[in-house]
Amino acid sequence: MRRSFVKKSMAELPSSGIRKFFDMASSIRGVISLGVGEPDFVTPWHIREASVYALEKGYTNYTANSGLAELRKEIGRHLLQKYQVEYNYDKEIIVTVGASEAIDLALRSVIDPGDEVIIPEPCFVSYKPCTAMAGGVFKTIPTREGEHFKLMPQDLEKAITPRSKVLLLSYPNNPTGATMTGKELAQIGRIAQQHDLLVIADEIYSELTFNGEHVSFASLPGMQERTILINGFSKSFAMTGWRIGYAAAPADITAAMLKIHQYTVMCAPIMGQMAALEALKNGNGEVKKMADQYDQRRNLIVNGLRQMGLSCFEPNGAFYAFPSIKKTGMSSGEFCEKLLQEEKVAVVPGSTFGRCGEGYIRCSYASSVEQISEALERMDRFMQRHAKAGVTTSSLSASPYPG
Ligand SMILES: Cc1ncc(COP(=O)(O)O)c(C=O)c1O
Missing domain, CATH: 3.40.640.10 (Type I PLP-dependent aspartate aminotransferase-like (Major domain))
Incomplete structure (x- = not known):
């Protein structure tokens, strides 16, 4: 038996809550992830090509x-x-x-x-x-x-x-x-x-x-x-x-x-x-094209979340929506775990980003329109079941989502 060599401050430092959540999500089949803070686009070809060319030339x-x-x-x-x-x-x-x-x-x-x-x-x-x-x-x-x-x-x-x-x-x-x-x-x-x-x-x-x-x-x-x-x-x-x-x-x-x-x-x-x-x-052209697509998805997700009865602040930048889930009475961790288990949608508890993020969830819209639409339908089902008594949520049967 050896002693622990890890220094105290490192042993005490928590690892990233986002990673923990991904590990959980990756063990479940059929999950749609709105969890990652990462573009779903592949790096534009001319950029990849420049790197390939540099390698070929021996850089x-x-x-x-x-x-x-x-x-x-x-x-x-x-x-x-x-x-x-x-x-x-x-x-x-x-x-x-x-x-x-x-x-x-x-x-x-x-x-x-x-x-x-x-x-x-x-x-x-x-x-x-x-x-x-x-x-x-x-x-x-x-x-x-x-x-x-x-x-x-x-x-x-x-x-x-x-x-x-x-x-x-x-x-x-x-x-x-x-x-x-x-x-x-x-x-x-x-x-x-x-x-x-x-x-x-x-x-x-x-x-x-x-x-x-x-x-x-x-x-x-x-x-x-x-x-x-x-x-x-x-x-x-x-x-x-x-x-x-x-x-x-x-x-x-x-x-x-x-x-x-x-x-x-x-x-x-x-x-x-x-x-x-x-x-x-x-x-620059590609940046603009990708940003335009994020903008469309932003509208899709914000409208979808609002339609299911969640109050959602209008995000004007990055690729995240941050709706409040306070009305469900669940903590953000509990909400995300249940949503993952019951509807196989991965989003990140707001509490991961600080105490005042409690009561919110982070939904990344750096995903395809199809994925976002499917995730919203699943979340709507979830909200129908878990919205608190007296709180009405609209059904997605009148869904504005394409696909
Ligand atoms: C606010 C913010 N800063 C920095 C980073 C890290 O970016 P990079 O991939 O360039 O290390 C991220 C990644 O999610 C981020 O959200």
Whole structure:
């Protein structure tokens, strides 16, 4: 018998609730999953072809730690053209293994033990664990359906203490689909400035903004010097498996991030970087086509959920709907387990994304129209059985769903 070698903080760190749920779903046959946060599209062919071609030509080596210069230049061009923010490709941009690595690097580069990271909830599952692993203390702020899940300036003010160092902001949001306008973000920016906070802006869903234009936090007046802008290729270009993301930040911060990156992963894989280069150069048309399809599915799912009697906030970005299931009287975990067992539909409990996500479920609409329609029919049956007495739900016999 040996002792446990795992350090205490790791033993105590919970693993991702989403993964747990997928494991359960994958053991049941005939499940329709609206659980994954991943495009159902295959990476467009010209992007795959660029990578195949790179392999054929023998590009199998390490790249510069911060990534291929050509790719960083292209990222710089993209940010300048889209958001009018200028970054020096050599000193201020780093190519990472997905946005996930960029989040980790950002937090590890700036957090001293005990520094506080303010995180609006519900939020992406990695933010709190990565903060904890960086030695920081997370302070969550609930966002609310009645306020369209936006970060309210007064809530931010209240959460700030002398130990606050970072605000971790993510709009369009996973899991709510909420977005924030430039004006609203500028209010947050002013507070960040007053309290000298760094903002880590995870904008991975920027291209999936359905009403209005995405405003990058770094493009707001005075914000570039206190923003680590994070983005990547997974969601917009359907490139989750390629594992390419990036961070753009002031040179002192990028230099710190680069130290961790060079000692831990060296560089992102060259084949993925080659593909990302092609994506940025020639992939915009496909991004637009995929976004249009998500938009149609968004309408389908939101209308369907509302028709079955669930109140569903209108998501303006990303590819998630976040309906309230409070009227069923079930917890979100209980709802999801029952729905999976009885109707074989996998969705994610809102509580996975923070305490204030309780009472909601996350339904990804990055699935085909047929799959979404079938899932909605199954969910409607489920709601007919489980809607609480006195609460009427409409049947899908008058279904607006195609297929
Ligand atoms: C908000 C958010 N940030 C980051 C990521 C990770 O993206 P990547 O695949 O680039 O690591 C995800 C993935 O679901 C996400 O939802």
